[in-house]
Amino acid sequence: MRLADGRELIYFDDRPVRRRGAPDLRALPSAAGRPGSQARYDPLLDEWVVIAAHRQGRTHLPADDECPLCPSRPGRLTEIPEEDYDVVVFENRFPALSLPGGAAGALVGGGEEPFTWRPGAGRCEVVCFTAEHTTSFAQLAPTRVATVLAAWTDRTAALSALPAVESVFVFENRGAEIGVTLSHPHGQIYAYPFVPPPLATMIQIASRRRACGHCAALAAESKARVRVVAETSGWLAFVPYAARWPYEVSICPRRHVPDLLALDEDERAEFPGLYLDVLNRFERVLGGGPMPYIAAWEQTPVRHGREWAHLRLRVFSNRRAPGRLKYLAGSEAAMGVYLNDVTPEVAAERLRAAGGAPLGAAARASG
Amino acid sequence: MRLADGRELIYFDDRPVRRRGAPDLRALPSAAGRPGSQARYDPLLDEWVVIAAHRQGRTHLPADDECPLCPSRPGRLTEIPEEDYDVVVFENRFPALSLPGGAAGALVGGGEEPFTWRPGAGRCEVVCFTAEHTTSFAQLAPTRVATVLAAWTDRTAALSALPAVESVFVFENRGAEIGVTLSHPHGQIYAYPFVPPPLATMIQIASRRRACGHCAALAAESKARVRVVAETSGWLAFVPYAARWPYEVSICPRRHVPDLLALDEDERAEFPGLYLDVLNRFERVLGGGPMPYIAAWEQTPVRHGREWAHLRLRVFSNRRAPGRLKYLAGSEAAMGVYLNDVTPEVAAERLRAAGGAPLGAAARASG
Structure with a gap:
């Protein structure tokens, strides 16, 4: 609609x-006339x-x-x-x-x-x-x-x-x-x-090496075990060896799948339980108020590199301990060099130890 | 000492x-024994x-x-x-x-x-x-x-x-x-x-094009004027055309100088007044409590690319307006795509308009 x-x-x-047929009864000016970025x-x-100057007026923390x-x-x-x-x-x-x-007009630039x-x-x-x-x-x-x-x-x-x-x-x-x-x-x-x-770089590297870096990491992490947080037959959730954030998990299909469209039925069926498990482990380790995080799906670009892209869900928090934030300051924001205060193996161990029933189930049982 | x-x-x-001869009278364990990263x-x-796990215990907001x-x-x-x-x-x-x-032992790695x-x-x-x-x-x-x-x-x-x-x-x-x-x-x-x-990328691009991108930007910004914030005969301070942060200024020597060591006497003499002027303009536009910023010197790597590196001081704030912060969320932190809500020409205009005596001088005069 x-x-x-x-x-x-x-x-x-x-x-x-x-x-679902309810109409929008608000009087809004047409979105077609609004300025673009x-x-x-x-x-x-x-x-x-x-550069999106028109967004300064957007809704900010409403009641x-x-x-x-x-x-x-x-x-x-x-x-x-x-x-x-x-x-x-x-x-x-x-x-x-x-x-x-x-x-039609979207590709005409200038300057x-x-x-x-x-x-x-x-x-x-x-x-x-x-x-x-x-x-x-x-x-x-x-x-x-x-x-x-x-x-x-x-x-x-x-x-x-x-x-x-x-x-x-x-x-x-x-x-x-x-x-x-x-x-x-x-x-x-x-x-x-x-x-x-980062997508362009990953594809460029994989294509130059004629090898998918994610496939190599998945095989090695499955074998090493020390950074694995959770898994199913189709997915592996692990803290990357060179994790940039104190608590960061990569969730990858084990198959070389380029995007969400290419997931098979088993992978689709297994994903919800696995992802909920990982998020609830994050909440337990980093709790004390709603746990802040970014969950980011990396998938293949539309028009090139499909052969070398490997679907990955990166989940990371900017909390480094309850009540303590990790900031992107000079080294990260200006030089792209991440300093991580938590050893990935220690982060994985803490996330593995934080198992048990999902928070939602617990809340429902006690509520 | x-x-x-x-x-x-x-x-x-x-x-x-x-x-300066005062000795350190504290009893501290030797730094040589502390774990490295x-x-x-x-x-x-x-x-x-x-990965620097030993830093979690560092001093945090002391009285x-x-x-x-x-x-x-x-x-x-x-x-x-x-x-x-x-x-x-x-x-x-x-x-x-x-x-x-x-x-001597610093270069031996493993894995x-x-x-x-x-x-x-x-x-x-x-x-x-x-x-x-x-x-x-x-x-x-x-x-x-x-x-x-x-x-x-x-x-x-x-x-x-x-x-x-x-x-x-x-x-x-x-x-x-x-x-x-x-x-x-x-x-x-x-x-x-x-x-x-970013230093590796800039040098790779400049060396491939056989042309310094900073030199091109300096010439074009000097001519366009719209993004210039302040200048001296040896330095130009301007908001970059593709600024990533709402308030971001590049301060560059006009000469193709690779690092701080290569600055000449005139450039050294002019820098303090220019940089203080820029920082005070930031404070006036983004004030209301101590203005947060990152000031980052980009200089040539030690062992390669010296020919193509151009010294630059990037100054940017994570405040997008008084009381409002710009966060690096999904697009920036996971995809490296910056969304900037303030048009660079508008930012430059506001910084230009925020001239006058340095805050320090004003504070001293009124104090």
Whole structure:
């Protein structure tokens, strides 16, 4: 369906039974007229930077009863017209990347070296994981995580089909300490008009070596065991040998799978339990208030490198101990050199020791 | 001189008159016995990560009267034995990089692919800018900044001479919001045993194009004017066309100078006034509490690429407006794609408009 300003909204339900027909009754100016962003080229590093000046006015830490991601109720219209939902995806109202002139105009840039730019073409979508405001991904039921995975997969396919899009990035920023401005459980999808630097580098290295680095790491980690946190027959969750963050886990399919679309049925069925297990281990080790984290899916670029890309979900927290944050200061933010105060083997041991029932189940049992 | 645990300490004075002979009277265990760190290789991205587990116990936000960077007084012994100082440099007590086995053993690594490591060889030094606890770099006198510049230059030369060192990184992290654990005005120097990724990339690109990207940017920015913030005959301070941070300024010598050692006398004489001017403009635009920033000197690696490196001081804040922080979340921290909410031309205009007397002078006049 379309929201009042023309933005697209799609419901994904746990069971294919409900009808979702509520219209958006708000009076919003058309999104087509809003200014777009600009991608500027940095020739020093061969990278693109997105300049999105129109986003300064975006919604910032609203009160709980003004949350735009809760379902609508009479007298309180939100971004989601229905009175309930399972999972819902919609275009961000303050997008860093968009297609204001339509896909056709998206690739015409300008400027003269060293000042060249292109339109900030692409899409930014919001993925709401639940209608419940005061919960977290870690407390979702496995069936709901399966619905979220289906939504991520579906959107990856849809966004990959847009001519301007070179890379689809599915992620969740969680927690005020990591800069999240809305506390309702949600993630995001960015469809970039270029290949992000780490993906380009990984593919370049793998293609030069004619060998996938992830496949090598998976084989070696399975054998070494010391950094393994959890596993299923199709997936391995481990702290990388050269982890950049104190608590960082890579979750990879064992098969050489390039993106979410290429996962098979068994891998899809195993993922929810494994991911919930990992998130709940993070919560136990780093708890004391909502645990901040970034969960980032690395998948193949749309148009090149597919052969050498290996799907990976990176989960890391900027908490280095309860109440202590890890900051990206000079060495990391200016020189790209990460200093990690927690030995990866120690982090893995702590995460392994923090097993037991998921927090959600415990909360439900005691509630 | 040497501190009680064997670490080196060097005084740099504004005028070459004072004697600095006070011994360190503390009883400290020898630094030679402390554990070192490890540099681990990430073959996925061809990058090194520093694992420094021994640093978790480092001093964290001490009370003002327990500051280890203030001069010593009777009954309150600090890292600096003297009762006063101008500028002082010493080895960090909790270094991410060190030479515990001496320079000779620093290059012997181990491990089998994909798990290879080297000792975290190098040096981490602290640079105290003033004995005054409650001031800031922006409030220093120009003569003091000249002394700091001399100290940075001297240490770059000394550290570049160590066999294990490939790159010397001079920087200042300022402000609790950027993770600084000691509020006393100070910067740091990291001598890395490898070339940090952005320096390697910039040199690779310049060498492939047979043209320095900084020289091209300087010529174009001088002509375009719209992003220039301040200048002297030898230096240009400007917001980069593809700025990654809302308020970010590059300060470059106009000449193709590879490092601090290669600056000439005129450039040295002009730098203090220009840099103080830029920092004070930042304070005025982003004020409301101590303005957090990172100031990072990019200079040539020690052993290669000297021909193509161009000295640059990058100054950027993680404040995007008074009271509002810019976080490195999913797009930046996982995909290396920066989203900047402030158009570089607007940032430059605001910084240009925020001229006038330095805050320090104003404070002194009114105090």
